[in-house]
Amino acid sequence: MNKTTAAITGVHGVLADYVLTNEELSKMVDTTDEWIMTRIGIKERRILKDPNRATSDIGADAVKGLLEKTNTKPEEIDLLICATVTPDMQFPATANIISDKVGIKNAFSYDLNAGCSGFIYALTTASKFVETGNYKKVVVVGAEKMSSIVDYTDRSTCPIFGDGAAAVLLEPNTDGYGVLDTILQSDGVGRIHLHQKAGGSLKPASHESVDAREHYIYQEGQPVFKWAVSKMADVSVEIMQRNNMTANDIAWLVPHQANLRIIEAVAKRMKLDPAKVMVNIQNFGNTTSATIPLCLWQWEDQLKKGDNLILSAFGAGFTWGSIYLKWAY
Ligand code: UT7
Numbered sequence: 001m002n003k004t005t006a007a008i009t010g011v012h013g014v015l016a017d018y019v020l021t022n023e024e025l026s027k028m029v030d031t032t033d034e035w036i037m038t039r040i041g042i043k044e045r046r047i048l049k050d051p052n053r054a055t056s057d058i059g060a061d062a063v064k065g066l067l068e069k070t071n072t073k074p075e076e077i078d079l080l081i082c083a084t085v086t087p088d089m090q091f092p093a094t095a096n097i098i099s100d101k102v103g104i105k106n107a108f109s110y111d112l113n114a115g116c117s118g119f120i121y122a123l124t125t126a127s128k129f130v131e132t133g134n135y136k137k138v139v140v141v142g143a144e145k146m147s148s149i150v151d152y153t154d155r156s157t158c159p160i161f162g163d164g165a166a167a168v169l170l171e172p173n174t175d176g177y178g179v180l181d182t183i184l185q186s187d188g189v190g191r192i193h194l195h196q197k198a199g200g201s202l203k204p205a206s207h208e209s210v211d212a213r214e215h216y217i218y219q220e221g222q223p224v225f226k227w228a229v230s231k232m233a234d235v236s237v238e239i240m241q242r243n244n245m246t247a248n249d250i251a252w253l254v255p256h257q258a259n260l261r262i263i264e265a266v267a268k269r270m271k272l273d274p275a276k277v278m279v280n281i282q283n284f285g286n287t288t289s290a291t292i293p294l295c296l297w298q299w300e301d302q303l304k305k306g307d308n309l310i311l312s313a314f315g316a317g318f319t320w321g322s323i324y325l326k327w328a329y
Contacts, residue, residue, distance in 0.1 A: 006130035006138070006170045007178030007328035010070035013166035013297035014061040014214040016046035016147075022159065029155035036159045037048045041260025045162030045243050045285030047147045052148050054088045055165070058081065059143030060101035066139065067102065076102035078135040080123035082111050083142045085316065086149060088232050090199075096117030099143065115194070116315025117144060117287035120184065120323050123168070123311070130170050132327050141167035142289030149196060151216035160258070162285035164237070166293030177305070177328035181243055181269040183235045183321050190227060191317030228262050228314040233269035235322040236312045240270060246269040251307035251327075252299065256314060257281035257291040268313060288315070303327045 021044045022033035036042055048058060059082060067074060083096035095109035111166045114121035119142040131133040143165035152158045169179075195218055199208035209215065232255065240250070253272055255263045260281055278295040287294060292311050296303075303309075304327065311323040 001251040002174045002176060003180040004133055004172045004177070005180060006127035008064055008168045008296070009171045009328060010327070011170040011293060011296045012062055012069055012167065013063035013294045014058050014065065014107045014164065015207060016048040016058065018047045018049040018165040018183055019044050020047045020162075022032050025159055026247050028152055029158060031155045031159060034254070040159060042159060042285045043106050044281045045117065046164060048145050049165045053088050055145045056085055056088045056094045056101060057095065058095040058145065058163065058165040059084070059098045059141050059167070062143065062149045062167040063098055063139055063141055064103045066167045066169055069325070071135060072169060075106050076137050077104045077139055078137055079107050079126065079129055080104055080109040080139040080141065081107070081122040081315055083114065083120065083122040083140065084111055085113055085115060085142055085288055086145045087111055094143065097145070103221070105273050106305045114186070114315065114319040115317050115319055116258060116288050116291070117184070117317070117319035119292045120311050120321050123179065123323060124182040124184055124321070126170050127182070133172065133300045136172060139167055139169065141165060144290050145174055145285070146288055148274075149215065149217050150185045151213055151258050154216065155312050157217050157222060158220050164284055164287035164290040166297050168293055168296065173199035173328060177326045179323060179325045180324055181239055181324040185231070185321060186234065186317045188317065191316070193223045194218070194316040199229050199300045219234040223261065225259065227318055228258060229265045231318070231320040232256070232262065232312050232314045236266055236270050236310055237252050239310060239322045239324050245308065247273070248310055249308055250276060252303070252309045253277045254292050254295050254309055256312065257284065257295070258286045258314070261312070270310075305329055
């Protein structure tokens with residue numbers, strides 16, 4: 001019998017209801033549709049407007065939809081990992097809350113924060129549990145309410161982010177499908193360029209921190225951009241080469257959706273035909289941990305059993321990595 005791998009056997013996504021367009025943003029801050037389209041490639045993003053709906057709500061909707069679609073009972077799930085940078089609260093983990101909301105009772109669950117690389121970190125981690133043979137059904141959900149930490153008076157960050165969630169089911173496979181190789185890396189030196197200044201143990205929330213708007217995303221766009229292009233491209237090319245693949249062997253690149261120019265630069269380094277690159281940034285913006293599973297969900301109908309996919313991401317930390325997976329259905 002072949003080695004046991006972790007195969008994705010279902011995917012489901014959920015989008016926030018409100019469509020925030022560039023036109024509306026340009027009434028809130030000094031920006032234009034033309035600037036945002038040229039520099040980032042985003043036309044609109046989805047926002048959870050209802051103040052009572054949090055990351056766990058949109059995450060639970062994604063997991064519920066996934067379980068229904070795959071005819072899986074909540075009690076069959078052994079493990080749920082939630083990748084997020086916008087947990088409902090500091091503790092408990094949003095994964096615990098999602099599990100409760102969908103009726104997952106027999107699983108352990110935890111959050112994983114790796115910035116925009118959260119989904120590929122969580123998918124890699126989850127696949128290791130499945131490979132042991134002890135975990136038969138594992139859910140990985142990327143869920144974000146980015147609008148809760150976006151400063152809508154800061155024109156350099158507010159056009160970028162959106163809210164959304166998507167989940168995949170992982171099951172053991174012995175026919176050579178699923179997660180076949182992963183490269184994950186990080187370098188904390190990059191934290192100075194992308195972080196949330198207050199709200200943690202370094203700087204607990206205070207009147208001063210609120211007044212100074214330190215609970216929002218702080219980003220220095222240019223260094224993040226440069227690192228993202230170089231690191232995402234490096235690991236995407238490396239994973240191709242060490243699995244003896246050329247661009248012809250790859251059916252799809254599934255890149256994190258942070259900036260269209262980053263995606264294009266990565267595809268170019270891989271010598272990939274742009275038609276093989278999943279891009280939905282124009283409609284959803286950067287949903288952090290949810291971008292990659294949302295792409296898989298949106299493209300699910302076009303994916304064929306045996307397709308070689310490269311997933312690639314870069315994010316706060318800095319964190320980055322790539323995954324080679326063979327689509328299983
Ligand atoms: O997913 C997590 C990882 N994050 C990323 O991957 C983000 C990576 N970085 C980026 O995508 C880009 O750096 C940004 C989209 C954030 C910014 O684009 P940029 O081409 O690097 O612009 P910039 O920051 O160098 O700013 C250029 C100019 C500045 O004006 P001056 O100083 O040249 O007069 C900015 O003030 O553009 C100005 N600017 C804007 N103008 C109109 C910044 N934001 C805006 C805006 N509308 N929204």
